[in-house]
Structures are given as structure tokens and as C-alpha cells.
Amino acid sequence: MRSALVFLAFAAFAAAVPVPEEQAAFEYPRYIEFPDGDGVPHTVDLQEEVDHHLLEEIERNPANNLYLLFTRRNPRNSQTLVINDRNSVLNSNFNPNHPTVVIAHGWLSNQNTDLNPVIRDAYLNKGETNVIVLDWRRLALSGYVKATNGVPAVGRGLGQFLRFVHQTTGAAFNSMHLVGFSLGAHLVGNAGRELGGAVARVTGLDPAGPLWNFNKDSLGPNDAVYVEAIHTDGGYTVGGLGIGTAIANADFFPNGGISQPACLTNICNHNRAWELFAATVSHNHLIGQECSSNVQITLNNCRGQSLHMGNDNLRKWGSGKYRLDTARRYPF
Incomplete structure (x- = not known):
């Protein structure tokens, strides 16, 4: 728990300190506290041994992933879609003429973790959408280091599944x-x-x-036509649970990207990202100002162009780093 206490003790200090552009990303200690899907912290040894047999099995079999479809015809009771099983898709409520949204949870989580129904309902309350909740618990319930090592394979499996859906139904990637x-x-x-x-x-x-921070398999700007990252628990001078540096086409740093209003823990800061995103799907009300430097983000004096954060716009585009301030409670 000592690492968690260090995070908390310095979070407010870090938010107020200007950050040199050339400063390297924070180097994490060997032992950290990282939360599960219910917000319960677990001690993680970042140098733990990895079970390569499980990783090889995950790599071989993308069917380990569970794909659960929700639509306005079945907003609460999912239909299971199975890769390479055409009937599972063709006999479901999947509509290739509607947008498709895939939601992927984090470590020690599953289909029932809070972010899934919150984001699902935000979309289905707004319009016709194929919402697919990806449950990758087969790997996510293992150790953090093991899960990290297996994430690329699970991601490739998701990509293969979406290619199968595209080939089966004609649903466009765009x-x-x-x-x-x-x-x-x-x-x-x-x-x-x-x-x-x-x-x-x-x-x-x-x-x-x-x-x-220096992982070639991390989220990057070429992974889609438009890639966006929302940073709520990063940090330049102290480590957060999230990456604190720009990695996408457009990177948003709500309230500076380190600590969030009404949050006293890293866990709260971390989860605020999906809470903010769900709110923007419903209201599209949070707008960032482009920043020319990390110092501007920290000092909150960004004066560049505006860009809406989050939302469900499939034709959205933007680039750069953006700062915005939010309220303490929904819809923020």
C-alpha cells in the first residue's frame, strides 16, 4: 500500500508544478497498487514471472474473448456473437446499417464491471447502435504483468472478430x-x-x-482514422495509474489530467475517464482548448482551437493536446 500512499500524497503537488517538455515519463517502482474493476486496490509486482503457456494459448485462440451484443431490441439481455460462426451474427439483432461500438474493460474486470452498462446505456438511450461488450476475463483475471503481455494478442483477436463481422454482414469499418x-x-x-x-x-x-510508457504495443495515433485519449490519472512528476503523456491524434487532459474534482484517490481519478466519456456521449458538452505545451496544460492557460472531448461522432477529427475543466458530479 505504500506506493498508493505516495501517489496520494504527491498528486495535488504534481498538479501545480510546471513540467519541462523534455522530462522523461515517470518510472514506476517495482511494487504498485492497481485497482480491479470494483475499485479495490491490489499490490502488483511489475517484475513478476509470466505464465507463457497461458499467453501462447491466448495467442492461438481468439475465441477466448466473449462478445456480447446489446441493441435497442435487447438493451439488457445480451446476445453472444461467436467468431467464425455466421449464424450467431446473422440470427442476432446486429444491424450493419447502424453504428457499432465495442467496449473493452480493464484489469481484473469482466462484462459486469460498471463502465460497461454505463457506456452501453449512454449509446442506446441516444440512438440505434450495435453495442458489443468485450469480456476478456480469461486473461484479465490473471496477474497484471501477464495481462499486459497478453493484451496485444487479445486486441488482435478483437480485430479478427470485427473483420469476420464485416465479411459476414457488410458492416463498414468506418x-x-x-x-x-x-x-x-x-x-x-x-x-x-x-x-x-x-x-x-x-x-x-x-x-x-x-x-x-515505452511499450511498442501501446495505443497509438495510427490505430484508427481518428484516435483519441482521455487522461485523468496520469502524472509527470509522480506516477498515476494512467499514461500522463500524449499518445494519440488528440489527447485530452481534463482538469490537468492528474487529479479530478471530488476525487481523493488515484482509483477515483482513473475511473473518471469512462464516467466523463459516457457523459459526453449523452450531452457532447465538454470542450477542450488546444495547448502548445505541457506547461500550459498544468497552468491552465491554453488558448488554442476548441475540440469536443469524447462523444459518438464517427466523423470526428482533431489533433494536439487539449485542456478542459469539469464539474465535480455528473454530467460534469
Whole structure:
């Protein structure tokens, strides 16, 4: 727990300190505290041994992923779509004429983790959408280091599944939006990469930081036509649970990207990313101002062009780093 206490003690200090542009990303200690899907912290050894047999099995079999479809015809009871099983798709409520949104959870999480129904309902309450919840618990319930090592394979499996859906139904890649939280952010990046960056959008919700700062498999700007990252628990002078540096086409840093209003813990800051995103799908009300430097982000004096954060616009485009301030409670 000592690492978690260090995070908390310095979060407010870090938010107020200007950051040199050339400063390297934070180097995490060996032991950190990282939350599960219910917000319970777990001690992680970033140098733990990896079970390569499980990783090889995950690599061989993308069917380990569970794809659960929700539409306005079945908003609460999912239909299971199975890769390479055409009937599972053709006999479902999947409509290729509607946008498709995929939601990927993070570590120690599953289909029932809070972000899935919150984001699902935001979309289905707004309009006709194929919402696919990806449950990758087969790997996500293993150790953090093991899960990190397996994320690229799970992402490639998701990409292969979406190619199968495209070939089966004709659903266009430019009608697809992949949304991932924490480790799931890097997962959907790899899915987009598997499809050659053809999907309309990839959104990373506070992409996980530990073991990802210099990782070639992390979320990147070429993973979709438009890639966006929302950073809520990063940090330049102290490590957060998320990456604190720009990694996408457009990177948003709500409230500076380190600590969030009404949050006293890294876990709260981290989860705020998916809460903010869901709110923008419903209201499209949070607008960032482009920043020319990290110092501007920290000092909150960005004066560049405006860009809406999040939302469900499949034709959205933007680039650069953006700062915005939010309220303490929904819809923020």
C-alpha cells in the first residue's frame, strides 16, 4: 500500500508544478497498487514471472474473448456473437446499417464491471447502435504483468472478430468505434492496428501507465482514422495509474489530467475517464482548448482551437493536446 500512499500524497503537488517538455515519463517502482474493476486496490509486482503457456494459448485462440451484443431490441439481455460462426451474427439483432461500438474493460474486470452498462446505456438511450461488450476475463483475471503481455494478442483477436463481422454482414469499418479503459485502451489500439487503422475511431480512456510508457504495443495515433485519449490519472512528476503523456491524434487532459474534482484517490481519478466519456456521449458538452505545451496544460492557460472531448461522432477529427475543466458530479 505504500506506493498508493505516495501517489496520494504527491498528486495535488504534481498538479501545480510546471513540467519541462523534455522530462522523461515517470518510472514506476517495482511494487504498485492497481485497482480491479470494483475499485479495490491490489499490490502488483511489475517484475513478476509470466505464465507463457497461458499467453501462447491466448495467442492461438481468439475465441477466448466473449462478445456480447446489446441493441435497442435487447438493451439488457445480451446476445453472444461467436467468431467464425455466421449464424450467431446473422440470427442476432446486429444491424450493419447502424453504428457499432465495442467496449473493452480493464484489469481484473469482466462484462459486469460498471463502465460497461454505463457506456452501453449512454449509446442506446441516444440512438440505434450495435453495442458489443468485450469480456476478456480469461486473461484479465490473471496477474497484471501477464495481462499486459497478453493484451496485444487479445486486441488482435478483437480485430479478427470485427473483420469476420464485416465479411459476414457488410458492416463498414468506418461505422465502428472501439472504446477501451485502462489496459483495455491498449487492447482496442491493437484491434485497430490489426485492421490497418481502418476503423473510424479508437478512444482510450485513461490508458494504463505501468509497463506501457515505452511499450511498442501501446495505443497509438495510427490505430484508427481518428484516435483519441482521455487522461485523468496520469502524472509527470509522480506516477498515476494512467499514461500522463500524449499518445494519440488528440489527447485530452481534463482538469490537468492528474487529479479530478471530488476525487481523493488515484482509483477515483482513473475511473473518471469512462464516467466523463459516457457523459459526453449523452450531452457532447465538454470542450477542450488546444495547448502548445505541457506547461500550459498544468497552468491552465491554453488558448488554442476548441475540440469536443469524447462523444459518438464517427466523423470526428482533431489533433494536439487539449485542456478542459469539469464539474465535480455528473454530467460534469
